[in-house]
Amino acid sequence: MKRIIYSLAVVGVIAAGAVAGTNALFNDTETSTGNIFTAGAIDLKVDHAKASYNGEDCLSNCVEDGPNLIVNGDFETPVVTANGGQWQIYPDASLTSWTVESGSGLELQRNSVAGAPHGGVQLAELDSDNSSAVSQTITTVPGAKYRLTFWYSPRPNRPAGDNTIGVIVKVVSDNTVLVTDTIGAASAGGANTSWTLHTYNFTALDASTKVMFSDLGTDNSFGGYLDDVSMRVLDCTYVIVGGTCTLWEEKDLTDGDYFWQFGDVKPGDYGQNLISLHAFNNDAYMCWYVDGVDNENTVVDPELDAGDTLTGPTPFGELSNYLKIFAWEDDGDGVYEEGEPTLAGPNSPIETEIIQMSLQSSITGWLGLAWCAGTQSLIDTNANTINDAIDCDGSGNQDVAQTDSYVATVTAYAVQQRNNTPFSCDEEFGD
Secondary structure, eight states, X not given: OXXXXXXXXXXXXXXXXXXXXXOOOOOOOOOOOOOOOOOOOOEEEEEEEEEEETTEEOEEEEEEESOOOSTTTTOOOSOXXXXXXXXXEEOOHHHHSOEEEESXXXXXXXXXXXXXXXXXXXXXXXXXXXXXXXXXXXXXXXXXXXXXXXXXEOOTTOOGGGOOEEEEEEETTTOOEEEEEEEOTTOOOOSSOOOEEEEEEEEOOSSEEEEEEEEOSOSSSOOOEEEEEEEEEEEEEEEETTEEOOOEEEEOOOTTOOSOOOSXXXXXXXXXXXXXXXXXXXXXXXXXXXXXXXXXOOXXXXXXXXXXXXXXXXXXXXXXXXXXXXXXXXXSSSOOOTTSOEEEEEEEETTTOOEEXXXXXXXXXXXEEEEEESXXXXXXXXXXXXXXXXXXXXXXXXXXXXXXXXXXXEEEEEEESTTOXXXXXXXXXXX
């Protein structure tokens, strides 16, 4: 502050000398506005990409639900009346429900002008007087899954260069692309239309999603055909032999996001999970740990013979004692391969092992996780194996854990690396 005052004083002296004999006062004021300090943040997202149980994969079974969200996807409206009721170009979305993004408009053809529609009596051509693009903006629910389908045919009797079309599905607010594809790049038209179905599943990220089709072929008024466009909500459930499973894309974890849910675990049972982790905004250390509750439920004769009881100072179940884990930094394929860094185990108790990973900002980190009800080891193919590298041996007396259940709580914790180095998950969360 003293240096600034001195500088102003010098300015004043020079100015006074330059205008000696006057009472003029010269001032110099500099202002800097809008200075902002914004605190950094760590935003950890978790993706459950794959799961298996006793060698069977968790698979998504999705069915379409509800009405078609695309309006006039069959292009039957309006009824073509121009050119003898054969074809007409519509530049106005109020007539067709399709917004013209570029080009002269949406061309509708009727009565099989150059080829038969897939359904009904009309179809759309995307090269009208020139290469055109059309779209619809759909109200969507963030996080909900959707399926876009449409039928494509090259225009008959036209070379491949005329028949290329493109499809894009993107978020309206920030133009994030959810689906993009090029169709018909090598499709020359035959004597009649030849329709193929194209299907794309995606998850909405915002309340408004745009579906756009465009002509990508030669700009000459001859282009690929489009018909029966549909977009519907997907109702997806996950199925796995011997249990219940769920998968999800990157998100904040909430109630109901479980990695394991199996109702009849036996000695020697095993499974695997592939989990991706995303630390946005800052490089981070990630700590992964499991805590849970053992439930005795009831006691059957084999448990009693093994010394189990429903009474006493610790009337809890024992299943977690036999659940062992192995964790590694995966490359994204879900297969443990020699050389991939080991994070825990094999044969670590599911509760006592705290897993630590380093995550780079906005770069996906992959956590491979294998569990075993028994004794777990690597590179042993004498019993049940995962990827021919991880063995689960269920031998030994585990009767004390019959009828027991274990309810696990999984926590993924992230802390920024800067100013926290060195950092140890064990010191942060260990006993």
